[in-house]
Amino acid sequence: MERIHSLYLHVPFCTWVCKYCDFNAYAVLDGLIAPYVEALTREIDAAADTLPIGPLETVFIGGGTPSLLTTDQVRLLMDHVRAMGLASNAEVTLEANPSNVTGERVDGWLAAGVNRLSIGVQSLRPDALRFLERLHSGSDAIEAVRMARAGGFANVNADLLYGVPGVNLEGWLETLETVLAQGVQHLSAYELTVESQTRLGQEVRTGLVQMPEADDQLEQYWAAVARLEAAGYGHYEISNWSRPGFVCRHNVAAWHYQPYLGCGAGAHSMFRSNDGRTERRWNVKGPHAYIKQAAGSGHAVAGSETLSPERANGEAAMIGVRLLDGTTAARDFPAQRSQLVDAGLLAEADGGVRLTRRGIELANQVGAAFLV
């Protein structure tokens, strides 16, 4: 099996599960956090014993809301991670909700070895935050970014949402501008996506909420693209921008189709065997079930699939093409490539292909073309 250099840890707890979220997250089950962290360390240890893993180049603690963990719990997790082998310059990210960011926590996270903080700002507008069911205010979010920076984080990301009902182009750009003024190194801007299994999905289905037109969403997107470029941020993935040298290495590795290990409830892993076959595994989703299984055996795998090299290549092209510098992962699909180039969705680039402007707007059409 190919060596694994990326690790994802999932923390599935939130104070409140926002209505648009369809991640594997559960409204806080306070009593569960401690046994969950304990189970997570068991899974990490077991993986370290059985898989060709490390030195880890990237670690990503995501959720849910990992900032709900105490700094001791984060330190405990990091101690076990370190035992797997952690590269000296590894990127270690923790996702944080603005409500949980305090000077004390910032210190604790840094001390535990976290060196990149990803803050869920989402919006600064009160109406939008209310709509999104965020429990923090805009100024809480800005203060969180400021504290992270001031406290010593040299690599801070802000997550933003555009295309939120009730927020026009001007309102969106105002949020973006204010966040940029904080000097973040990285910025993710996501279109608010309606997932059918969420409460938002329900509200849209019943007509309670009307989402903006595609044209308006795209207008906000392209406005952000222009603004961020002017501000010196490199647009390196459909929804991601960074200052030079600050791309999210963890995600870039995944887009380059590198193997990774995922631990925690519902976490996915991807391994590659030496003969080119790709295996995906996923853990049981519910935290109770996860704790029960992982605390016992250190394993909580619920299912897996093995992809033939052809399908794996298609998958690699599907996600690789999201990187805006282009990808060579589509080399095995000359017919699809030339069709997409003819349709104006792809352009040839350095022996590979990259999305055109129209290609970004229709990226799923491009990705689907490689799934044969």
Added chain:
Amino acid sequence: MSTPTRLTRAISVIAHVDHGKTTLSDRLLEFTGTVAPRDMVEQVLDQLDLERERGITIKAQAVRMLYKADDGNTYQINLIDTPGHVDFSYEVSRALAACDGAILVVDASQGIEAQTLANVHQALDHHLKIIPVVNKIDLPQANPELVREEIEKVIGLPAESVIFASARQGIGTKEILEAVVREVPPPTGDSNAPLQALIFDAKFDAYRGVVTYIRVLEGTLRPGMRIQMMQTGKAFEVDEVGIFRPERTPVEDLSAGEVGYLIANIRNVRDSRVGDTVTDEARPASAPLPGYRHVTPMVFAGLFPTDTEQYQQLKEALEKLQLNDAALVYEPETSAALGFGFRCGFLGLLHMEIVQERLEREFNLTLLGTAPTVEYRVKLRNGQEVPVDNPDKLPDPAEIEAISEPMVIATIVVPSTYVGNMMELSQERRGQFLNMEYEPGDRVVITYRMPLAEIIHDYYDQLKSRSKGYASLDYELVGFEEANLVKLDVLVAGSPIDALSMIVDRSKAQQQGRRLAEKLKTLIPRQLFEVPIQAAIGGKIVARETVPAMRKDVTAKCYGGDVTRKRKLLEKQKEGKKRLKRVGNVEIPQEAFMAVLSLD
């Protein structure tokens, strides 16, 4: 165990679709102990999965029951279940020809419907003794008294003879069986006469070849005999004869009056045609039984594999299906838009749907069917007459002297409130009013002479929707008639799509063209680029619509853990696209090809 002829009966159950024919048949089987209740699969006689699912009978079935009547005798009752849908009315007619009596089932809340009448007329043509049954009397909306009165007034059967029943609850089953043995005459044939057996169905069995369903009317049929089919002239040696109880059970012989099957190493159902007469090659009957009709398809449509690589599989599937369905005809067809496929002929729209569904399900094909059309007869200026079953193959207008189209007499039965709607609809569809009769129970029987092409274009659905579901329809072909028709062409992204061409009445052509273009606009999904849709008559564009280009299709978030999900999502999207046929650069869904069917 043989039954004397005087204790033998052959009956059929006839009814409008959904009036409970098959359920009643099941009750008779149960009551006579032919099928033990514990073996009773709901609707034993409907054997195809599709029949059970749709609750309809496609193929006729036969079964022999033994019934100990109140008079102390044990009777052999041969029951033939018949298809209820108008598409299969010829099969009904042949099944009835194999009977001496018929149980007429009328729904206690629906009353007499168009097919009830059609079936009764057929039964009377065959001189059958009719036993009227009012079924579903247990339903809250049932009005059995009214329906009984209706039966007397409309059909002319005495009200006292009507039996009230609920097949679902088993009410009236015994009364029906008693009436059968009392009222239906025994067969009159002579077991020693030259053999005459009527074929009323045939089925292909992968191991035994064709199983031919017959009723022996004269003479006796035994294994080892050389038999001859009197219409086709083909001869076979009989391997096995038997009866249905309800599974096939071999017997030593079948003699005059008995219903059963024969197996004679026949490889194709075409050699065992419904309506043909089986006779003894050595001692043939002097004449075949009357009423044989060559079954001709009424509607035609192209069937194309969406994946061109499935052409060969489709060909083999059609061959196999045809073994069991003598009414299905097909020949290879090439469409500029759709590639290689087959032009198929069907008995009607239901038959068409069933064939397509069976091809897809049983042979795992993904097909695209073009809109059904009728067969036109085109008289050319050079005196020739050519049949045209594909609008795209209509000769150049300059060469055409005249076009004739098939006409039907349509019988509509409807509550009087909806008479206006029915007449309006039929008028719109180029119908010529023939007759209207008011019947008891507030029912009106209206007859129209109209083009078959109008009937297959969603006339039935309209009839139903404009009568709140109360109208019922039956029709029969009555010949061809000249009409003023033109070809309407459709261009998608500038290219003519042959499979979307249709033949329409000249006075309505422009309006139809506009509606078709509007409809296609809603049915053709957005593509990567703008797609113009045009309708043209003789090269002149009469309508234009545009499908705007797809605006946005992008997932905002996609990280390691989401990849499987995202891939599955895109794969699902792609799976949906299989139903689309790529024509040039444009992907066109099946529904678009059917759009011409409902332009109102």
